Amino acid sequence: MWILAVVAFVVALAAASLAVVALRRQTAYRAPGTDALPEDVTGLRQEVAALRLEAGDALRHLAVVRYDAFGDMGGHLSWSLALLDDSGNGVVLTSIHGRSDARTYAKSISSWTCEQQLSPEEEEAVAHARP
Structure with a gap:
């Protein structure tokens, strides 16, 4: 053994x-x-x-807010789109759809703020795009 x-x-x-x-x-x-x-x-x-x-300079923070711009319109056809970089620089695009026309606006954003007055929907898009 x-x-x-x-x-x-x-x-x-x-x-x-x-x-x-x-x-x-x-x-x-x-x-x-x-x-x-x-x-x-x-x-x-x-x-x-x-x-x-x-x-860091790429427009990689984005958010879309859809809404009804007018009380008699449905379907959330109006929208605001925020396209921003890491520093909060970029643009907010807004398209307002009415019965007979659609208008598109662009507002420049710098350091998460805008020199022009933002609509509540545009402010919401910027807030949602912020990391």
Whole structure:
């Protein structure tokens, strides 16, 4: 019985030795171009930072508010759309639909505010677009 235990111990010791040798060979081998990896990672990080900076100016915050501009009209055909960047700069577009015509307005937004008077629906669109 103890002979079986000794044989099992010798086999386990041999397997552990082979595993250590294989691990040493694997870490000793370096694929071509792996020395440049840190420079590549640094370059990628710089590129991601530049893209994030560029994306800050993109009109990526938007909200639409649909409503009835006139009491006798239904279907929420009028709307206000806020298109803003991360700093709150952009535009609010509004389309007022009546029975016989439709009018479209554009108002410039700077730092989440407008020099012109905003309608309640336009203010709501800007508020919903704000992160």
